Amino acid sequence: MATLELDLAEEAVSQPARKGRRLGMLFWAAIVWMIFVFAVAIFATVLPIADPAAMDMLERRAPFSAAHWLGTDGLGRDELSRLIYGARISLLVGLCAPMIGLTVGGALGLLSGYFRGRAGTFVVGAMDVLLAFPPLILVLAVIAFVGQSILNLTLILGVLGIPAFMRVARATTLTLSRREFVIAAEALGASHARILLRELLPNVILPLFAFFLLGVAVTIVVEGSLSFLGLGVPPPISSWGSMIGEGRESLDIAPRLAFMPAIAMFLTVLSFNLVGDTLRALTDPRQGAL
Amino acid sequence: MTDRALLSVEEVLVDLPTPRGNLRAVDRVNLTVGAGQTLGVVGESGCGKTMLSRAILQLLPKKAKLQGRVMFDGQDLVSLDRESLRKLRGRSLAVVFQDPMTSLNPVLTIGTQLIETLQEHLELDLAAARKRSVELLAAVGIPAPDQRLTQYPHQLSGGMRQRVAIAIALSCEPKLLIADEPTTALDVTIQAQILDLLAREQRRRHMAMILITHDLGVVAGRTDEVAVMYAGRVVERAPTPALFKKMRMPYTEALLAAIPKLDAAPHTVLPAISGRPPDPTRPIKGCSFSPRCRYAVARCHGEKPELTEAETPAHQYACFHPIEMPVAVPA
Numbered sequence: 001m002a003t004l005e006l007d008l009a010e011e012a013v014s015q016p017a018r019k020g021r022r023l024g025m026l027f028w029a030a031i032v033w034m035i036f037v038f039a040v041a042i043f044a045t046v047l048p049i050a051d052p053a054a055m056d057m058l059e060r061r062a063p064f065s066a067a068h069w070l071g072t073d074g075l076g077r078d079e080l081s082r083l084i085y086g087a088r089i090s091l092l093v094g095l096c097a098p099m100i101g102l103t104v105g106g107a108l109g110l111l112s113g114y115f116r117g118r119a120g121t122f123v124v125g126a127m128d129v130l131l132a133f134p135p136l137i138l139v140l141a142v143i144a145f146v147g148q149s150i151l152n153l154t155l156i157l158g159v160l161g162i163p164a165f166m167r168v169a170r171a172t173t174l175t176l177s178r179r180e181f182v183i184a185a186e187a188l189g190a191s192h193a194r195i196l197l198r199e200l201l202p203n204v205i206l207p208l209f210a211f212f213l214l215g216v217a218v219t220i221v222v223e224g225s226l227s228f229l230g231l232g233v234p235p236p237i238s239s240w241g242s243m244i245g246e247g248r249e250s251l252d253i254a255p256r257l258a259f260m261p262a263i264a265m266f267l268t269v270l271s272f273n274l275v276g277d278t279l280r281a282l283t284d285p286r287q288g289a290l
Numbered sequence: 291m292t293d294r295a296l297l298s299v300e301e302v303l304v305d306l307p308t309p310r311g312n313l314r315a316v317d318r319v320n321l322t323v324g325a326g327q328t329l330g331v332v333g334e335s336g337c338g339k340t341m342l343s344r345a346i347l348q349l350l351p352k353k354a355k356l357q358g359r360v361m362f363d364g365q366d367l368v369s370l371d372r373e374s375l376r377k378l379r380g381r382s383l384a385v386v387f388q389d390p391m392t393s394l395n396p397v398l399t400i401g402t403q404l405i406e407t408l409q410e411h412l413e414l415d416l417a418a419a420r421k422r423s424v425e426l427l428a429a430v431g432i433p434a435p436d437q438r439l440t441q442y443p444h445q446l447s448g449g450m451r452q453r454v455a456i457a458i459a460l461s462c463e464p465k466l467l468i469a470d471e472p473t474t475a476l477d478v479t480i481q482a483q484i485l486d487l488l489a490r491e492q493r494r495r496h497m498a499m500i501l502i503t504h505d506l507g508v509v510a511g512r513t514d515e516v517a518v519m520y521a522g523r524v525v526e527r528a529p530t531p532a533l534f535k536k537m538r539m540p541y542t543e544a545l546l547a548a549i550p551k552l553d554a555a556p557h558t559v560l561p562a563i564s565g566r567p568p569d570p571t572r573p574i575k576g577c578s579f580s581p582r583c584r585y586a587v588a589r590c591h592g593e594k595p596e597l598t599e600a601e602t603p604a605h606q607y608a609c610f611h612p613i614e615m616p617v618a619v620p621a
Contacts, residue, residue, distance in 0.1 A: 180393040187347055188407055188458065189380035198406065202397045 027278050030271035037268055041087040050078035052085040053236050061254045073246065073257050082238045083264055089239035090265065093154050093223045098215035100158025101165040106208050108162070109169025114177050114196055124170070127163040135160050140231065148234045153226065157219055168211045172204045206279070213276030217269040224265055240265045295322040295361075296498050297346065297466055302358035304341050304350060304522075311571040315341035317522035318358070320597075323466065323498045323515075328489075330509030330530070331502045332545065333519035336567055339502045342519070343468050346500075347385060348375055363465065381411050384464035386488075388471040390451035394443040400427075400454050401439030404461060411462045426457040430487060449480035453487065460491055466498045473508070485512060506546050510534060515604070518542045521568055521578035524597065528605035538600055538612035541579045577609070585611045 040047065055075045062072040070079040108127075112120035142156045176182065177200065185199045220240075226232040227241030228248075235242070240261040247258030304316035316338045323329045331339050344350045346360055348367050360367040363382065367375065387393040395403060401423060408419040420439070427435035430453040443451055452472060459467060469488060473481035489512050492499050501513055509516050509530065516533050518526040518541060526539035537543055547561045565582040568574055577583070580590040589610055597606045 180387045180389060181395045183349055184385070184387055184393045184455070184458075185395075187349055187379055187383075187385045189376045189378070189411065191376060194410075198398075199395055203395070206397070 023278060026274055030274040033267055033271045034275070037087055037264075037271075038091065040084050041091050044081075044084045044088055047084065049081040049084060052077060052081040052238060054078070061250060061257070070260060071254075071256065073243070079257070079260060082243060083240075083261060086238045086240045086243055086261060087264065087268075089150065089233050089237060090220050090223060090241070090268070093150065093157065093233075093239075094216045094220040096154045097157035097219045097223075098161055098165075098212050100155070101161030101215060102208060102212050104158075105162040105165025105167075106169045106204070109166040109171075110173050110196060110200060110204060112166070113170040113173025114192075114200060123166070127166050130160075131163045139226065143226075143231050148231065150233055150237075153223065153232060157222060161215055161219070164215070165208065165211065169204050169208055172207050173200055176200055176203050210276050210280035213272050213279065217272035217276070220265060220269055220272075296325045296327075296363060297500075298322040298359075298361045299342075299346060300359040300361065302342070302345055302356070302360060304338070304345050305355040305357075306341075306351065307353050307355075308571060313570045314522055314573060315354075315570065316345055319519075319522075319524050321517055321524065321527075323500060325465065325498055326492075326496045327515065328492065328499045328501060328513040330513035330516040331500060331519060332504065332506055332509055332516060334504055334545070334563075334567060336570070337519045338522040339504075339519055340470055341522075343385070343470050343500065343502055346468065347379065347383060380407065380464070381462045382465045383468070384459035384462070384466070385468045385470060386452070386455050386459045386472045389475045390443075390448055390455050391475065393455050394451055396443055399440055399442055400446070404439070404454075404458055407458055407461050422461070423457075426461055427454070429491070430454070430457045430460070431483075432457075448476050449484065452476060452480075452484055456484070456487065456491070460495070463495060464497060466500070467492070468500045468502070470502045471504070472501075474504070481508075488512075505549070506542075507549050518545070522570060523578065523608065524606075525579065525609070526607040527597070528600070528607075529602075532602065532605050536600075536605075538605070538607035539579075539609050540583050540585050540611075540613060543613055544582075585613075587611065 055077055056072065059072050060075065064071050070083065073079055073082065108123050112123040138160070139156055143152060146152050182195060182199055185195050190199070223232055223239060224241030224244065227239045228245040230242075230245065232241055233239050243261035244258050244265075247254075247256075247261065250257055299319055299321040302316055302319045303314070306313040306315050319338075319342060321329065321331075331342065333339050341350070341354075345356055346362075346367070348356075348360075348370075350356060356368060358368070362378070365374075365378075367378070370378070394400075401420070404423040404426065405416070405419045408414050408422055409416070412419075412422075414422065423439060424435045427438055432438055432450060432453050438446070438450075438454075443454070446454065452475075456472075467488075472488065473484050476484060485508060488499065488501070491497075501509060503509060506516075513530050516526075516528060516530050517524045518533075518539060520541050526533070526537065526542050528537075533542065534546075537546070541563075544561075544563045548563060550560055563582055568578050568581065574581070574591075576589075576591040576593055577586070577595050580586040583590065587610075593610075595608045595610050597608045599606055600612070
C-alpha cells in the first residue's frame with residue numbers, strides 16, 4: 001500500500017494531465033470487482049440461482065457440483081445464492097450507514113468549521129462524547145433495546161460514523177475558510193450559504209468521498225462482526241458475517257463454508273480501501289500544490 | 291482631486307486583540323479617493339496596509355474592532371447592515387488580492403467562477419453570462435478565452451491567474467477597485483504587464499482604484515495621490531508628482547532610497563532601513579519612526595507629530611523635521 005501511494009503521488013505531480021491513465025492495475029481490478037459485486041447484488045432476484053432459503057437436507061455440505069456451483073451449507077442451502085443475497089445485505093448496510101455519516105457529519109463539520117464560535121465548540125464537544133463511548137457496547141445496548149433489524153442496524157452504525165466524518169469535514173473547512181478565495185468570494189458579495197455550498201463544499205467533498213469509501217469498508221467489517229456474534233441481521237436473511245458465523249460450526253469438516261464468505265468480504269473491503277486510498281492520494285498532492 | 295470624493299475614510303482605527311495585548315493595526319487614518327482617481331498606499335510589511343483595505347471592505351477578522359467612518363458613495367459602510375453591504379460588494383466595490391494562487395477556488399473552473407459572479411450580480415442568463423465572461427477574459431489579455439473557461443486555476447500560470455482574478459473583480463463594473471499588492475507574488479516581468487492592465491481598465495471604465503504596494507516605484511507613474519503608511523498611520527500624503535519632487539517625511543525618503551537603481555555601480559550596498567517597524571502591541575510615545583530615523587532628535591522620541599500641511603493643503607506630512615532639500619526623482 002505504501003509504495004502504491006508514493007508512486008501515485010509522484011506521478012500526480014509530474015504528469016497531472018495523465019493522471020487518469022496512471023491509476024494502476026490494482027485500482028482497475030478493484031473497480032471491476034466492485035462493479036461485479038454490485039451487479040450480482042442488484043440483479044440477485046433475476047439471476048438463475050437457487051432460492052437462498054430453500055433447504056435440501058439430503059445435500060448438506062455438498063461439494064462443488066453443476067447443481068450447486070459452490071456447494072451447499074450445513075442446512076443444504078445453495079452457497080452461491082446465499083453469498084449473492086448476503087452481498088445485498090452487506091452492501092446495503094455498508095453503503096447506507098456511511099451515507100448517514102457523510103450527510104450529517106459532513107454538514108456539521110462544514111458548519112462548525114466555517115462559523116466556529118460557541119455553536120462550533122458545542123458540536124465538537126458532542127462529537128467527542130460520542131467518540132468516547134465504546135462503540136460495540138453502544139451497538140449491543142441499542143440493538144437489545146430497539147430490536148434486531150436491518151434498519152436499526154444501519155441507523156446505529158450510521159450514527160456512530162458521524163463524528164469521524166464531522167472531523168474530516170471540519171478539519172478541511174478550517175484550513176480552507178481562511179484562504180483568500182473565501183475572503184475574495186465574500187468581497188464579491190457572496191452570502192454565507194453561497195460560500196458554504198459553492199466555495200467550500202466542492203473542496204470538502206473530495207476528501208469526504210474518499211473517507212466515505214473507507215467508511216464503507218469499515219462498516220462492512222463491523223456489520224460482519226455483529227452478524228458473526230448473532231447481533232446483525234435476523235435469520236433466515238444471510239449476510240456475509242452471519243455466513244462466516246454459521247460456517248464456524250463446521251470448520252473442521254467443510255472449512256470452505258466459513259472461508260468463502262470471508263474471501264468475498266475480504267476482496268470487497270480491500271477494493272473499497274484501494275479505491276478510497278487512491279482517490280485520497282490523488283486529491284492530496286493537488287491540495288498541497290496550492 | 292475631484293470635487294466630491296467617492297470614498298472617504300475618516301478617522302479609521304482598527305484594533306486587533308492578540309494574546310500579547312491590543313494591536314493597533316490602523317491608527318486614525320484619513321483618506322479620500324475621488325471617482326476615477328488612483329490612490330497609492332505605500333508602506334513596508336506589517337504597517338497596516340492590508341488591514342486598512344479590509345477595513346474599507348468591512349472584511350476584518352471577527353475579533354477586530356473598527357472605529358471611524360468609511361463613507362462610500364454617500365453611505366457609511368461601517369454602519370451598513372450585512373445584506374446591503376453584500377449587495378454593494380462585487381457590484382460597486384471589488385478587490386484583487388495579493389496571491390492569485392489562493393484567491394481563486396482550486397476546484398472550480400475559471401468559467402464557473404466568472405459566470406456565477408455575473409449571474410449573481412447582474413442577473414444575466416447563462417448564455418449572456420458566458421458571452422460576457424469570454425469578453426472579460428479577452429479584455430484582461432488572456433489568449434483563447436473560450437478554452438480557458440473550462441480550465442482549473444492550477445492549469446494556469448501565476449500571471450494568468452492574476453488576470454483571471456482581475457477579470458472577476460472587474461466583472462460587475464465596480465466604482466472602486468482595491469488592488470492589494472496585486473503584483474507581489476508575480477515575476478518582475480509580469481508585474482509591469484499586470485499594472486499596465488489595471489491602469490488601462492481603470493481608465494476605460496472610469497473607476498477609482500486604491501493600489502496597495504510596498505514598492506514606491508510601482509506607484510510613481512500610476513497614481514494620482516500617494517499615502518505613505520508607517521506603523522498603522524499615514525505619515526505622508528501628497529499628489530504623486532509633488533511627493534516625488536519634494537518629499538518631506540524621512541521615512542518616504544528612506545523607502546525611495548531602498549529601491550535598487552539601474553545606474554548604480556555593481557555591488558553598491560543598498561541603503562536599507564535599519565531596524566524593524568515598532569512592535570504594534572507596544573505603542574511608542576513619540577514618532578513611531580524615530581528609533582530608525584537618522585534625523586531624529588529628543589522631541590521625536592517624546593512627542594507624536596501630527597499630520598501638517600506643506601506648501602499645499604494636498605501635501606501633508608507627520609514630522610517635526612521634514613526634509614527641506616528637494617530629492618531627485620528616480621529615473
